Every structure is written in C-alpha cells, then in structure tokens.
Amino acid sequence: MSEKWAIEEIHLNATMEATFWSNPVEESGFRYRATHLDGKRAPKVILCDDERIRPGIPCLVRIKQIKKHKNPNHGTIEVEFVRLLSFKLEGVYLDPVISTKLQILLESGLNILLDGPQGSGKTSVARAIAKALGMRFVFFNCSAVIEATDFLATIQVRATEQGQPVTDFLKTDFLRALEEAHEQPQQRFLIFLDEFNRCQESARNALMPALDTTRRIYHPINNAFLSIPDNVQFIAAVNRGNEFSGTFGIDAAQLDRFAPLQMDYMPAQEEEKLLFERHPEVESEVVRQIVEIANRVRRSAELSMNLSVRATEEACIYLKHPLFQDRQSRVLAEVLKSSFCGRFSGRWDDVHSDAGAVWATIQDVLRIERKKNP
Ligand SMILES: Nc1ncnc2c1ncn2[C@@H]1O[C@H](COP(=O)(O)OP(=O)(O)OP(=O)(O)O)[C@@H](O)[C@H]1O
Ligand SMILES: [Mg+2]
Known part of the structure; x- marks a missing residue:
C-alpha cells in the first residue's frame, strides 16, 4: 500500500479522519490545516475553518471540494467538519473513561482538578495533553506560594553598584504566560497548578476570581487587574495520599470552581x-x-x-x-x-x-x- 493518497482516490463527500493544527497562512481564510487523511499523506493540503476543530484532536471530516493546480503538489482539499474523535495522549496511560471526560472538559474550557495519589501520572498527563493539543505547557508549583501575589511575582533583593540594597519584582512563569496569552491569541496555554492544596489558604482564595467567570487576577507589578484570556486553560493537581481521608485543604467554594477528576495508579x-x-x-x-x-x-x-x-x-x-x-x-x-x-x-x-x-x-x-x- 502506498504511503500517499493519489488524488483520484479522494472522493467528494467521502468521510475521512484528519488531525488539524493552526494554519500559519493566516490570509488563506482557513484557521486549520492538516496533512493526512485516514493516517495517509494527502496529495494536497487539507483546509477547514470550523471553530469546533481542536488542534491535535483527530476528527471526522467530509470532503467538500478538491482544488487542483497546474503544479500537482499545489492545490487544496477543502473539508467540512463532521465530529471530533477521541484524543490520544502519547507515552501515558489514562483510564478510557477519564480520558473521555477530560476531552469534554477541555473542549468546554472548564478548570480541571486532577486528584490522584503520589506518582500516579498527574503531571505526565497534563504535559501530554498540552503536547497533543499543541498548547504551551506552563508548570507552576503552588507549594512555595505564601502570599497571593506570589502566583505572579517574586521579590528579589539585590545590591546596586554602590552596594545599596534594592528590591526587584521578578515575574513568575504564570504571569509571563498570561501576558503572552494576551499577545498571542492564536496560541493556547495550559497553566498547570501543581500541589494546589499545598499553598496558603489565603493565597488560594485570591486566585478564585481568576478561576471563575470573573477571569481576572491582581497584577502586583502594574498595580491593576489583569484579565485572563480564553486561550488560557487551568489544570490543578492535588495529591491526597493515603493519609488524607476526604479533607485536603481545599474548601468547598474553591473546589466548586473546578471539575474534579479522580486518577489512580494504572492497572x-x-x-x-x-x-x-x-x-x-x-x-x-x-x-x-x-x-x-x-x-x-x-x-x-x-x-x-x-x-x-x-x-x-x-x-x-x-x-x-x-x-x-x-x-x-x-x-x-x-x-x-x-x-x-x-x-x-x-x-x-x-x-x-x-x-x-x-x-x-x-x-x-x-x-x-x-x-x-x-
Ligand atoms: N499513568 C501514567 N502514564 C505514564 N507514566 C506514568 C503514569 N503514572 C506514573 N507514570 C510515571 O511515573 C513517574 C511519576 O509520574 P508523575 O510525575 O506524572 O506523577 P504525579 O501524579 O504528578 O506525581 P506527584 O503526586 O508526585 O506530583 C513518571 O516517570 C511517569 O512517567
Ligand atoms: Mg506531579
């Protein structure tokens, strides 16, 4: 079997599988492009502009139009979106039911809380999601957070040339990601809040408006509120271990801002x-x-x-x-x-x-x- 489809083998109205990514050619009018149909290289680039497409998640499409060109390598195949298929995470095992729930939550943009024992794959799964969906992965460990502002900035003391002590604000990866998300609306960001139950309660409370429909957070350097754009997805992880029976430091109001998913060790x-x-x-x-x-x-x-x-x-x-x-x-x-x-x-x-x-x-x-x- 050939590795590449011949153009005669692609039929109008046929339904085939394709995985799309953002189309770098913005002026084409199509937000998404793919290179393969049913796992085999397509003879021309495949284009679609349906907003239900999720980069990296395979979907079923119907062939709508084949535009040929003098040069056989040019031209396009335009398709219409039929439905999403289940997404595949590389290199990690995830229970199939959890995987389906995750896919639904990611599509709806809800904040997700991964709750699982130590070393059961929470961080690996979050990284694999970012990779599969073409999102920028931003790891943030909450256990070092004491004050609310620590999420976005840390204070660094240094000496000037004259030996005077001065303090500088240093932006955290969390803040840099939020700023970049404003500048690059095409790029999706996955901010992973690890050990979410280990940070100070008061600091976690200050994060609450970022996690609900208010979607904003206090920017301690600019002394203003920063909105959280839609291209930012939060996934938090907590680890109750055996020693915690139900209570794990997160109160009901905080927990309510997440869709919780229980993970366990793989079979x-x-x-x-x-x-x-x-x-x-x-x-x-x-x-x-x-x-x-x-x-x-x-x-x-x-x-x-x-x-x-x-x-x-x-x-x-x-x-x-x-x-x-x-x-x-x-x-x-x-x-x-x-x-x-x-x-x-x-x-x-x-x-x-x-x-x-x-x-x-x-x-x-x-x-x-x-x-x-x-
Ligand atoms: N479901 C899984 N699929 C693939 N690898 C896994 C899985 N669970 C654990 N591992 C492996 O175990 C190690 C620890 O996984 P990981 O750091 O993702 O766990 P974690 O739940 O985030 O742990 P912690 O609670 O300590 O933060 C990694 O090397 C990872 O590859
Ligand atoms: Mg982890």
Whole structure:
C-alpha cells in the first residue's frame, strides 16, 4: 500500500479522519490545516475553518471540494467538519473513561482538578495533553506560594553598584504566560497548578476570581487587574495520599470552581507494559513481580503513604545496570528494600513500622513466587 493518497482516490463527500493544527497562512481564510487523511499523506493540503476543530484532536471530516493546480503538489482539499474523535495522549496511560471526560472538559474550557495519589501520572498527563493539543505547557508549583501575589511575582533583593540594597519584582512563569496569552491569541496555554492544596489558604482564595467567570487576577507589578484570556486553560493537581481521608485543604467554594477528576495508579498490566518499554533489559518475570508487590503495598490500608510509579521505575533502573543485570531475581528483594521500604517511615527491619510492613509484603510475594517456580 502506498504511503500517499493519489488524488483520484479522494472522493467528494467521502468521510475521512484528519488531525488539524493552526494554519500559519493566516490570509488563506482557513484557521486549520492538516496533512493526512485516514493516517495517509494527502496529495494536497487539507483546509477547514470550523471553530469546533481542536488542534491535535483527530476528527471526522467530509470532503467538500478538491482544488487542483497546474503544479500537482499545489492545490487544496477543502473539508467540512463532521465530529471530533477521541484524543490520544502519547507515552501515558489514562483510564478510557477519564480520558473521555477530560476531552469534554477541555473542549468546554472548564478548570480541571486532577486528584490522584503520589506518582500516579498527574503531571505526565497534563504535559501530554498540552503536547497533543499543541498548547504551551506552563508548570507552576503552588507549594512555595505564601502570599497571593506570589502566583505572579517574586521579590528579589539585590545590591546596586554602590552596594545599596534594592528590591526587584521578578515575574513568575504564570504571569509571563498570561501576558503572552494576551499577545498571542492564536496560541493556547495550559497553566498547570501543581500541589494546589499545598499553598496558603489565603493565597488560594485570591486566585478564585481568576478561576471563575470573573477571569481576572491582581497584577502586583502594574498595580491593576489583569484579565485572563480564553486561550488560557487551568489544570490543578492535588495529591491526597493515603493519609488524607476526604479533607485536603481545599474548601468547598474553591473546589466548586473546578471539575474534579479522580486518577489512580494504572492497572498492573499497563504498568508492566510501561516498564517493559522503558527498561527492556529487565526480565519480564521480574517486572511482573515488582508490579505485583507494588500493587499489594498500594492496596494495604494500614500504610500512611502510597507507592509511586517512580518507585517501580527506580527498581528497574537498578536491575538493568550491568552490576546487577545477570542476577536480577536474586537481588530483587535487596533492591526493593531501598526502592520500596525506603519510601516509608521506619526501617525495613522494624516490623512495627510502615517500612517493616512493606518488607513483610515483599518477602511474602517472593516466597509464593519461589514456591510456584522452585
Ligand atoms: N499513568 C501514567 N502514564 C505514564 N507514566 C506514568 C503514569 N503514572 C506514573 N507514570 C510515571 O511515573 C513517574 C511519576 O509520574 P508523575 O510525575 O506524572 O506523577 P504525579 O501524579 O504528578 O506525581 P506527584 O503526586 O508526585 O506530583 C513518571 O516517570 C511517569 O512517567
Ligand atoms: Mg506531579
């Protein structure tokens, strides 16, 4: 099968799949352009001006007009929008139902709150969304925010040439993104507010008008309110862990300004797949055991912390190293002693501590495995 459609193969009124991006040729009158139809390169550029199109999200289109040109590489294919298809996030696993909900929320521009345990992929998913939708990703960690103005500016003290102390306002990435969003209305921005529950309550309250229909925020450098343009989308992340049962510092009014989405660790099969892909040097049986132990630990109600996917990755990084690679099964328990037990309070050899409980789980699973495969 050829990699490229011949022009005779494209029929008027046929429905095909295409993924659009902003059209850099503004004077063409079409806001969006695509290069492929049903996954194969099209003989001419595909144009559409329908506002329901979302850059990066595949959609179904109907062929409306084929404009030929003397030069066979020129000309255009004009299409009409039929409907959006589900979007695909590269390199991350996302539960299909959450993925559909996310797509709907992103299309409607609502603020989104990702609520999930430590290392369950919140930041990775937000980055993947920005990439898939051609949005500029702006990472902002809220845990350092004490005063409301810290969201937009920090104060830096420096010495003048004469040695006098002066203070400067430094713009944060958050503020720079808002200003750029005003200057570049074609570019969409995704501002990711990480650890949203960790900043001071009063500071979070000051952000509220930015998150509701008021859509404005106090600009401490200009001493004026700055409006938040429509090309800015907020996604916040919170991590309740095991230790928080329901209350996580965000009050009802704040929470109400977000559409909350609960994330969890990916299913065992998906985690194994991810680890195989990233660390093919680790034996598949060993990867399976790592994930099995991790999930036993995650399910354990008594532990005050959770076990992130970073921990299972770290174990693979140890095991694939030439110093361990030829004896992966034998050193697995030793590796998990630090990569898993080390993330919990207490010591692995103290049975009354969390780390000791994790060590008992590791030994339990490995004992069962040894019985299965003596
Ligand atoms: N669903 C997932 N898909 C792909 N990778 C994942 C997923 N969950 C976790 N990971 C991997 O685990 C690591 C941690 O993920 P990430 O930083 O996105 O988690 P997080 O939920 O933001 O964590 P934290 O609560 O600590 O901020 C990354 O290396 C990431 O690749
Ligand atoms: Mg994160």
